[in-house]
Amino acid sequence: MKFDLIKENCIRVNVSAEGWEDAVTKAGNLLVEADIVVERYIKKMISNIKEMGPYLVIAPGIAMPHARPEDGVNESGVSLMTLEKPVRFGHEINDPVSLIVTLAAKDTTSHIEALAELMDLLGDQNKVEKMLNSKSEAEIIEIIRN
Amino acid sequence: MLRILTVCGAGVGSSMMLKVFTQQILKQEQIEASVNATDISSVDPKSADIIITTSDFANVIRNSTCPIIRIDNLTDKVNLKNQLLETISKIK
Numbered sequence: 001m002k003f004d005l006i007k008e009n010c011i012r013v014n015v016s017a018e019g020w021e022d023a024v025t026k027a028g029n030l031l032v033e034a035d036i037v038v039e040r041y042i043k044k045m046i047s048n049i050k051e052m053g054p055y056l057v058i059a060p061g062i063a064m065p066h067a068r069p070e071d072g073v074n075e076s077g078v079s080l081m082t083l084e085k086p087v088r089f090g091h092e093i094n095d096p097v098s099l100i101v102t103l104a105a106k107d108t109t110s111h112i113e114a115l116a117e118l119m120d121l122l123g124d125q126n127k128v129e130k131m132l133n134s135k136s137e138a139e140i141i142e143i144i145r146n
Numbered sequence: 147m148l149r150i151l152t153v154c155g156a157g158v159g160s161s162m163m164l165k166v167f168t169q170q171i172l173k174q175e176q177i178e179a180s181v182n183a184t185d186i187s188s189v190d191p192k193s194a195d196i197i198i199t200t201s202d203f204a205n206v207i208r209n210s211t212c213p214i215i216r217i218d219n220l221t222d223k224v225n226l227k228n229q230l231l232e233t234i235s236k237i238k
Contacts, residue, residue: 052155052186055200058163058220066159092201093218105158108183116166123221 005114006144010034010079011137020089020097021046023081024065027100030079037104038072045102049089057091061132062122066103076106078118080140082132098132148179148234151194153203157185163220164198171227177234196233198226213237 010030017023028042044067049056057063079102086096101122105111121127127143134140150168154160161183168181186203191210198215199207207214213236215229 048155053202055155055160055202058160059222060219062221064159066156068156068158103159105162108158108162111158112162112166115162116170119163119167119221123223 005076005111005118006078006080007034007036008137008141010036010077011140012079012081013134013137013140014084015081016084017087020049020063020087023083023087023097023100024049024063024102027065027079027081027102030081031077031102031104034077034079036073036075036077036079038074041067041072041104044068044071054089054091054095057089057094057097059122060094061086061097062094062099062101062128063089063097064101064103066105069105069107073104073106075104076111076114077104078102080131082134082140099128148177148196148237149194150179150181150196150198151189151191152181152183153186153189153197153199153207154183155186155203157183157188160200160220161185164217164226167220167223167226168198168230171223171230175231195237196230198230 031037045065056065081100083098086098088095130143131140152161152164165181165183172179201216204214204216213233
């Protein structure tokens with residue numbers, strides 16, 4: 001990938017999560033630890049889901065939780081987490097979810113090309129399948145870089 | 147010019163993805179249109195000829211007179227393209 005929106009230190013495989021809220025918190029924490037967002041961003045992502053529903057489940061098995069730039073974003077970045085056991089968000093068609101892609105956008109424009117690239121990755125079923133079967137973070141990095 | 151509005155909850159994630167894909171499709175098909183991404187709380191259906199959004203938001207935007215394209219798999223560009231071109235041909 002041309003744009004390194006997905007941070008290598010923000011990738012985790014086979015994380016165990018008890019429900020969607022726990023999964024979003026764990027995925028969000030990767031961004032907090034990398035200084036990409038502040039803690040309040042996680043709370044906002046969760047309240048957005050509660051208020052607006054599970055539209056963040058953007059494709060079968062894939063959730064892309066996010067909040068807005070003013071909700072505590074230091075820089076644009078994405079964390080990528082696969083779950084040991086899938087969780088349900090309450091989406092009619094796309095549940096259950098095994099891949100959590102947490103998006104932090106610093107503004108509403110600069111991340112567009114990187115986002116398009118991310119979407120091409122997530123739209124590639126072969127690559128998504130490989131990521132879900134990855135047993136290490138290094139394997140996922142390999143898939144993303146190629 | 148054709149005005150297309152992509153809508154999601156925050157205006158930075160799903161709607162932005164839909165905007166990018168829509169622009170790519172329009173460019174390929176050499177169709178001129180303006181594409182704007184917005185969030186559900188500030189959407190003005192009167193400012194668009196076509197609205198593209200996910201099913202749960204499509205149910206919210208009921209007072210719209212313009213066609214609404216519902217997308218449940220945001221990574222499925224082929225489906226978006228088919229629906230978009232079909233909707234545009236109906237408008238013209």
